[in-house]
Amino acid sequence: MKISVIIPTYNREKLISKTIESVLQQTYKADEIIIIDDGSIDNTKDIVNIYTSKHHNIKYIYQENKGVSNARNHGILLVQNSWICFLDSDDIWEKEKLEKQVNFHTKNKHILFSHTDELWIFNNKIIQQKKHQLKPSGFCFEQNIPNTLIGASTVMIHKKVFKDVGYFDETLIACEDYDLWLRILYKYELGLIDEKLIRKIAGHQNQLSFTTKLMDTYRINTLLKFKNTEYKRLINEMINKKCTILIKGAIKHNNKEIEEYYTKLKMLSAN
Incomplete structure:
Protein backbone atom coordinates (compact mmCIF):
# COMPACT_ATOMS: atom_id res chain seq x y z
CA MET A 1 0.00 0.00 0.00
CA LYS A 2 1.24 3.45 -0.91
CA ILE A 3 0.27 6.15 1.55
CA SER A 4 -0.17 9.88 1.05
CA VAL A 5 0.00 12.10 4.13
CA ILE A 6 -1.69 15.52 4.13
CA ILE A 7 -0.50 18.07 6.69
CA PRO A 8 -2.47 21.35 6.77
CA THR A 9 -0.65 24.07 8.67
CA TYR A 10 -1.02 27.70 9.69
CA ASN A 11 1.57 29.63 11.73
CA ARG A 12 3.05 26.54 13.37
CA GLU A 13 6.76 27.35 13.20
CA LYS A 14 7.28 26.05 16.74
CA LEU A 15 5.51 22.74 16.16
CA ILE A 16 5.81 21.75 12.48
CA SER A 17 9.28 20.18 12.75
CA LYS A 18 8.22 17.57 15.31
CA THR A 19 5.15 16.76 13.24
CA ILE A 20 7.16 16.21 10.04
CA GLU A 21 9.82 14.21 11.89
CA SER A 22 7.15 11.89 13.25
CA VAL A 23 6.16 11.01 9.68
CA LEU A 24 9.72 10.56 8.46
CA GLN A 25 10.49 8.24 11.40
CA GLN A 26 7.64 5.83 10.64
CA THR A 27 8.54 2.14 10.41
CA TYR A 28 6.31 2.02 7.32
CA LYS A 29 7.32 4.88 5.04
CA ALA A 30 4.80 7.24 3.48
CA ASP A 31 5.09 7.49 -0.29
CA GLU A 32 4.36 11.22 -0.30
CA ILE A 33 3.90 13.99 2.25
CA ILE A 34 1.92 17.03 1.15
CA ILE A 35 2.12 20.11 3.36
CA ILE A 36 -0.56 22.70 2.64
CA ASP A 37 0.42 26.03 4.20
CA ASP A 38 -2.82 27.96 4.65
CA GLY A 39 -1.32 31.45 4.54
CA SER A 40 1.25 31.35 7.36
CA ILE A 41 2.95 34.67 8.11
CA ASP A 42 5.59 33.24 10.47
CA ASN A 43 8.66 31.15 9.56
CA THR A 44 6.73 27.98 8.72
CA LYS A 45 7.82 28.11 5.06
CA ASP A 46 11.54 28.37 5.90
CA ILE A 47 11.34 25.44 8.30
CA VAL A 48 9.45 23.23 5.83
CA ASN A 49 11.86 24.10 3.03
CA ILE A 50 14.68 22.55 5.05
CA TYR A 51 12.83 19.24 4.74
CA THR A 52 11.81 19.61 1.10
CA SER A 53 15.46 20.16 0.17
CA LYS A 54 16.40 16.82 1.76
CA HIS A 55 13.36 14.65 1.03
CA HIS A 56 12.01 14.35 -2.51
CA ASN A 57 8.67 12.95 -1.32
CA ILE A 58 7.76 16.10 0.64
CA LYS A 59 5.76 18.68 -1.29
CA TYR A 60 5.13 22.18 0.06
CA ILE A 61 2.13 24.15 -1.20
CA TYR A 62 1.43 27.71 -0.07
CA GLN A 63 -2.02 29.23 -0.47
CA GLU A 64 -3.90 32.27 0.78
CA ASN A 65 -5.69 31.65 4.04
CA LYS A 66 -8.89 29.72 3.25
CA GLY A 67 -9.32 27.56 6.33
CA VAL A 68 -8.37 24.02 7.31
CA SER A 69 -11.17 22.40 5.28
CA ASN A 70 -9.95 24.01 2.08
CA ALA A 71 -6.35 23.08 2.91
CA ARG A 72 -7.25 19.42 3.46
CA ASN A 73 -9.41 19.33 0.32
CA HIS A 74 -6.57 20.88 -1.66
CA GLY A 75 -4.31 18.10 -0.44
CA ILE A 76 -6.84 15.38 -1.32
CA LEU A 77 -7.02 16.67 -4.90
CA LEU A 78 -3.20 16.55 -5.19
CA VAL A 79 -2.46 13.10 -3.77
CA GLN A 80 -1.09 10.41 -6.09
CA ASN A 81 -2.14 7.40 -4.00
CA SER A 82 -5.38 5.71 -3.01
CA TRP A 83 -4.81 5.68 0.75
CA ILE A 84 -4.75 8.99 2.62
CA CYS A 85 -3.82 10.02 6.15
CA PHE A 86 -4.23 13.44 7.72
CA LEU A 87 -1.90 14.87 10.33
CA ASP A 88 -2.53 18.21 12.00
CA SER A 89 0.63 20.23 12.40
CA ASP A 90 0.37 20.25 16.19
CA ASP A 91 0.09 16.46 16.51
CA ILE A 92 2.72 13.71 16.52
CA TRP A 93 2.55 10.12 15.28
CA GLU A 94 4.11 7.22 17.16
CA LYS A 95 6.64 5.36 15.00
CA GLU A 96 4.43 2.34 14.23
CA LYS A 97 1.27 4.27 13.41
CA LEU A 98 1.33 3.71 9.65
CA GLU A 99 2.62 0.14 9.88
CA LYS A 100 -0.14 -0.98 12.22
CA GLN A 101 -2.85 0.75 10.21
CA VAL A 102 -1.57 -0.70 6.93
CA ASN A 103 -1.51 -4.17 8.50
CA PHE A 104 -5.11 -3.70 9.62
CA HIS A 105 -6.34 -2.73 6.16
CA THR A 106 -4.35 -5.51 4.51
CA LYS A 107 -6.21 -8.01 6.71
CA ASN A 108 -9.57 -6.21 6.42
CA LYS A 109 -9.80 -5.24 2.77
CA HIS A 110 -13.52 -4.46 2.99
CA ILE A 111 -12.91 -1.62 5.48
CA LEU A 112 -11.98 1.66 3.79
CA PHE A 113 -11.88 3.92 6.85
CA SER A 114 -10.01 3.41 10.12
CA HIS A 115 -8.68 5.31 13.11
CA THR A 116 -6.52 4.73 16.17
CA ASP A 117 -6.64 5.64 19.82
CA GLU A 118 -4.75 8.77 20.85
CA LEU A 119 -2.89 10.23 23.80
CA TRP A 120 -4.13 13.67 24.83
CA ILE A 121 -1.57 16.08 26.24
CA PHE A 122 -2.66 19.43 27.68
CA ASN A 123 -0.03 21.82 29.03
CA ASN A 124 2.46 18.93 29.16
CA LYS A 125 0.11 16.75 31.24
CA ILE A 126 -1.62 13.57 30.05
CA ILE A 127 -5.41 13.85 30.06
CA GLN A 128 -7.28 10.64 30.84
CA GLN A 129 -10.16 9.94 28.48
CA LYS A 130 -13.58 9.36 30.01
CA LYS A 131 -15.78 6.37 29.26
CA HIS A 132 -17.98 8.25 26.79
CA GLN A 133 -14.83 9.32 24.88
CA LEU A 134 -13.59 5.80 24.17
CA LYS A 135 -12.94 5.06 20.50
CA PRO A 136 -15.68 3.20 18.58
CA SER A 137 -15.56 0.76 15.68
CA GLY A 138 -17.97 -0.89 13.27
CA PHE A 139 -21.11 0.84 12.04
CA CYS A 140 -21.09 3.54 14.71
CA PHE A 141 -22.92 6.55 13.29
CA GLU A 142 -25.10 6.84 16.41
CA GLN A 143 -22.14 6.87 18.79
CA ASN A 144 -20.67 9.89 17.00
CA ILE A 145 -23.84 12.01 16.97
CA PRO A 146 -23.18 13.88 20.29
CA ASN A 147 -19.56 14.70 19.34
CA THR A 148 -17.03 13.10 17.05
CA LEU A 149 -14.96 10.35 18.62
CA ILE A 150 -12.53 10.31 15.69
CA GLY A 151 -9.37 12.43 15.66
CA ALA A 152 -8.39 13.76 12.24
CA SER A 153 -4.75 12.84 12.79
CA THR A 154 -5.67 9.21 13.52
CA VAL A 155 -7.51 8.31 10.32
CA MET A 156 -6.54 6.32 7.26
CA ILE A 157 -9.08 6.47 4.45
CA HIS A 158 -9.40 5.26 0.87
CA LYS A 159 -9.71 8.04 -1.68
CA LYS A 160 -12.86 6.62 -3.25
CA VAL A 161 -14.76 7.31 -0.02
CA PHE A 162 -14.44 11.04 -0.75
CA LYS A 163 -15.79 10.53 -4.24
CA ASP A 164 -18.80 8.85 -2.68
CA VAL A 165 -19.68 11.16 0.26
CA GLY A 166 -17.90 14.39 -0.67
CA TYR A 167 -15.11 16.38 0.92
CA PHE A 168 -14.67 18.60 3.98
CA ASP A 169 -17.41 21.25 4.12
CA GLU A 170 -15.57 24.54 3.53
CA THR A 171 -18.52 26.61 4.78
CA LEU A 172 -17.88 25.37 8.32
CA ILE A 173 -15.42 27.42 10.37
CA ALA A 174 -15.13 24.57 12.86
CA CYS A 175 -16.36 20.98 13.39
CA GLU A 176 -15.58 20.20 9.75
CA ASP A 177 -14.23 16.80 10.79
CA TYR A 178 -17.40 16.04 12.79
CA ASP A 179 -19.40 16.83 9.65
CA LEU A 180 -17.34 14.63 7.31
CA TRP A 181 -16.99 11.69 9.70
CA LEU A 182 -20.77 11.55 10.19
CA ARG A 183 -21.33 11.56 6.43
CA ILE A 184 -18.85 8.70 6.09
CA LEU A 185 -20.14 6.71 9.08
CA TYR A 186 -23.69 6.94 7.74
CA LYS A 187 -22.55 4.58 4.95
CA TYR A 188 -19.24 2.96 5.94
CA GLU A 189 -17.85 0.67 8.61
CA LEU A 190 -15.11 2.10 10.84
CA GLY A 191 -12.00 0.13 11.75
CA LEU A 192 -10.11 0.69 14.99
CA ILE A 193 -6.50 0.05 15.93
CA ASP A 194 -6.95 0.17 19.69
CA GLU A 195 -3.56 1.62 20.55
CA LYS A 196 -2.51 5.17 21.39
CA LEU A 197 -0.58 5.88 18.19
CA ILE A 198 -1.09 9.67 18.21
CA ARG A 199 0.08 12.32 20.63
CA LYS A 200 -2.42 15.13 20.42
CA ILE A 201 -0.93 18.34 21.77
CA ALA A 202 -3.53 20.79 23.10
CA GLY A 203 -3.37 24.10 24.92
CA HIS A 204 -1.60 26.39 22.45
CA GLN A 205 -3.14 29.71 21.44
CA ASN A 206 -4.01 29.23 17.76
CA GLN A 207 -5.85 25.96 18.21
CA LEU A 208 -9.33 26.13 16.64
CA SER A 209 -11.11 24.72 19.68
CA PHE A 210 -9.67 27.57 21.74
CA THR A 211 -10.36 30.38 19.26
CA THR A 212 -13.78 29.43 17.87
CA LYS A 213 -16.89 30.37 19.84
CA LEU A 214 -20.24 28.55 19.86
Missing part, protein backbone atom coordinates in the same frame (compact mmCIF):
# COMPACT_ATOMS: atom_id res chain seq x y z
CA MET A 215 -18.89 25.25 18.49
CA ASP A 216 -22.31 23.63 18.80
CA THR A 217 -23.71 25.95 16.13
CA TYR A 218 -21.55 24.14 13.57
CA ARG A 219 -22.52 20.72 14.91
CA ILE A 220 -26.19 21.64 14.56
CA ASN A 221 -25.60 22.61 10.92
CA THR A 222 -24.27 19.09 10.35
CA LEU A 223 -27.10 17.38 12.24
CA LEU A 224 -29.67 19.15 10.09
CA LYS A 225 -28.30 17.21 7.09
CA PHE A 226 -29.62 13.98 8.66
CA LYS A 227 -33.08 15.12 9.77
CA ASN A 228 -34.84 13.05 7.12
CA THR A 229 -32.95 9.81 7.72
CA GLU A 230 -33.86 6.77 9.82
CA TYR A 231 -31.98 8.50 12.68
CA LYS A 232 -34.47 11.39 12.74
CA ARG A 233 -35.51 10.88 16.38
CA LEU A 234 -31.93 10.79 17.67
CA ILE A 235 -30.93 13.74 15.48
CA ASN A 236 -33.84 15.86 16.72
CA GLU A 237 -33.06 14.98 20.34
CA MET A 238 -29.45 16.08 19.88
CA ILE A 239 -30.43 19.30 18.07
CA ASN A 240 -32.83 20.04 20.93
CA LYS A 241 -30.09 19.46 23.51
CA LYS A 242 -27.53 21.63 21.73
CA CYS A 243 -30.10 24.40 21.14
CA THR A 244 -30.84 24.43 24.87
CA ILE A 245 -27.16 24.97 25.62
CA LEU A 246 -26.91 27.81 23.09
CA ILE A 247 -30.12 29.46 24.34
CA LYS A 248 -28.83 29.49 27.92
CA GLY A 249 -25.61 31.12 26.73
CA ALA A 250 -27.53 33.70 24.70
CA ILE A 251 -29.72 34.62 27.67
CA LYS A 252 -26.63 34.95 29.88
CA HIS A 253 -25.04 37.36 27.39
CA ASN A 254 -28.33 39.10 26.51
CA ASN A 255 -28.09 38.13 22.82
CA LYS A 256 -31.74 38.21 21.70
CA GLU A 257 -31.00 37.31 18.07
CA ILE A 258 -29.26 34.03 18.94
CA GLU A 259 -31.84 33.25 21.62
CA GLU A 260 -34.75 33.68 19.21
CA TYR A 261 -33.09 31.72 16.38
CA TYR A 262 -32.30 28.64 18.47
CA THR A 263 -35.63 28.81 20.30
CA LYS A 264 -37.40 28.50 16.93
CA LEU A 265 -35.05 25.72 15.81
CA LYS A 266 -35.64 23.88 19.10
CA MET A 267 -39.40 24.06 18.54
CA LEU A 268 -39.00 22.65 15.01
CA SER A 269 -36.81 19.78 16.24
CA ALA A 270 -39.47 18.84 18.76
CA ASN A 271 -41.97 18.11 15.95
